[in-house]
Amino acid sequence: MENFLEYIEEDTKSKKTLFSTMPVNTKTNRRKFNKKIDSVKETYQTYKDQVEKYLTVKSKSFDILDTRNTEAIQNEINDLENIKVLLNPINTYFEKMNFDDLFYQISNYKDFNFVSLNKIISEFINKFELVNIRLTKDDFDYTFYVNEFMTSFLETRSLKSKNYDHITEIFEKIYWENPDLIFHIELNFRKLIKKHERKFINYIKGLQDEKTKLFNYNYQTVINKLKDLYTKLEDEGKENITDIINLSKNGTIDVNHFFEDSKVRNTAYTSLMLDSLNIENEKALSKFYDSLEKLKINVEEYSNYVKYAPLILDFKKKYLSKKLEDINKNELSKKLKELESSISKEERNLNKINKKIMRSKGKVFRPKESELKALKFESLKIAKKLYEMYQNLTKEYFNSKVYEVLNNSFSINDFLNLYYSFDYYKKEAIKESYDIETHNQLMEYSDDFDIFAMNPNNVIVCSVMSFDEVSISKVIMNKYRLLNININEENLYPENVPELIERINLVLRIKALEESKLDVEKLWFMVQVDKLIIKPNEEKD
Structure with a gap:
């Protein structure tokens, strides 16, 4: 390549000399001149190609094959997470069948x-079919309007x-008479689930038995x-040299910061050390890198903790403001049963009224128009009351579940598991705790929460108590300052964490x-080859 560059340099000089001596005073000369230029351009285009x-x-010869395989580990985690949901001891068939999510929707x-x-x-109907229950129009009798809509549906x-x-037209027609139609359909499904509760319980029990026998x-x-698998996934999925190559090529990171004379590089190193290290001391440097890797994991987890701090504070306010010994669990259970009894x-009463309304479709025992109107009004009135009662029951149900698991050693990890186990209440709490504007935004918060809650290897949340007012940022700071890492509480302010992570990443990428x-x-x-040659050629194609 060096000889070729020398040749090109000499050749361009000779071509310049040639062009400067060629006459262009006649048409024939100009034609010869242009022809020669075209010939040289063609030759040089060949050289360029x-x-x-x-x-x-040459660039591709430096490339490094990514041999990581996280897919198999992730698939195994997904399978185990499904089994974990089935065997979760703190929720019931209701949550395991995903009814709580459907009711939230x-x-x-x-x-x-x-x-x-x-x-x-x-989706509701599909759940019933899973347990061999085929719903018919006669099952949808919560109100006259529910029956009319669901018959067509x-x-x-x-x-x-x-x-x-066609269903849309029927919905619009009914809606103007009964704007609460969807709420009443919801109540109808709640009643049907309660009616067939035993079948759902047996279905889940069968799945649990199948998994426990099959996998022991x-x-x-x-x-x-899952702890072992998440550890494997974290190790396997850790950023490596192939990631660094790709991030450099797409401009996410600046490769110039990796050079030894880079001010950004040197600042990153010195800013993260309390006492300067001898770079030649491999043992000390290795310890420094190990500490940074652990710090990065802790800071990322801490960021999630901070993100969900409003949820945690809301939970504390609702459930941890009273002393546990003052909570009468028997009273809670009694209240729940009384609510269920009142709803039944x-x-x-609603069923009796609805039967009278349904008779209006027949030829005999038909009520008068005025009576029918009054019956429909009374039906909607009771249904509205029932909706409020079910809302209250839903809250009391979750309260009872909270106090079943609440104890003096209740940790943030227990809190995460609780909300992960009860999707409906988690989403309600997210709506209350954050300025949520759209359903997609809510789902993003909810999904991110689940990912955080699912990881059994979270260090911070497994040790911090909900009752504990200790500053986690101080705990992190004190630990790593002992390991010669220069970090202070200000670095852990939410707005400063990305910059801290960026510095840590730079140092760890240099190591990699x-x-x-x-x-x-x-x-x-x-x-440079990717930017100047490969990408432009791909864009041409």
Whole structure:
């Protein structure tokens, strides 16, 4: 390549000399001159193509194959997470069947379009079919309007038609008479779930028995295995040299910061050390790098903790403001049973009224129009009351579940597991604790919370008590200052954490680069070739 560059340099000089001596005073001379230029351009284009090809091949020869395989580990985690949900001792068939999520969706139907609402209703019906219960129009008798809508819905669904335009028309017609139609459909499903509760319990019990016999698992063995798998996933998924190459090529990180004379590099190192280290001391440097890797994990976990601090504070306010010994669990249980009894009583009254309304479809014993109107009004009035009662029951149900697990050693980890186990209440709490504007935003918070809560290897949340007012940032700071890491509480302010992570990442990336078969010059070369040759050529294609 060096000889070629010398040749090009000499050749360009000779061509300049040639062009400067060629006459251009006549048409013939100018034609010859232009022809010669075209010939030289063609030759040099060939040179350019060959050089680009050489540089591309050379760059690719430095590339490093990513041999990581996180997919298999992730699949195993997913399978175990499903078993964990089944064996979770603190919730019931209701949550395991995902009814709580569906009820959250249908109770917030205003966030969806009509197509989404149809899917939610179909999902409810699918749950019943899982336990061999085929719902018919006669099952939907909560109000006259529910029966009318669901009769059409089931007919359309039985045809396996995706065209619900007819249902939309019926919905709009009913809606103006009964704006609470969706709430009443929700109540109808609640009643049906209660009616067939034993079948759902047996279904979940069957799945639990199947998994425990097949894998010889109990809940704790699942947790232990998940801990091992999450550790493997973290190790396998840790950023490596192939990530650094890709991040450099796409401009996410600046390769120039990796050079030894980079001010950014030197500042990153010195700013993270309390006392300067001898870079030549491999043992001390290795300890420094190990500490930074652990600090990064702790800071990222701490960021999640801070993100969900409003949820934690809300929980403390609701459930930890009283002394545990002052909580009468028997009274809570009694209150729950009384609510259930009151609901059953009101539903029996509603059922009697609805039967009278349904008779209006027949030819005999038909009530007068005025009586029918009064019956429908009374039906809606009771249904509205029942909706409020169910809302109250829902809150008291969760309260009872909270106080079942609450004790003096209740930790943040227990809190995460509690909200992860009761999706409906988690989402309600998120809405209360944050300025949520859209359903998608809520789901993003909820999904991120679940990812955080699912990790059994969280260090901070496994040790911090909900009762404890200790500053976690101080705990982190004190630990790592003992390890010669220069960190203070200000570094851990939410707005400063990204900058801290960026400095840690730079140092750890330099370490990864130095431990690889690459060096910074080769990486820089790869980035330039990618920017100047590979990407422009891809854009042309």
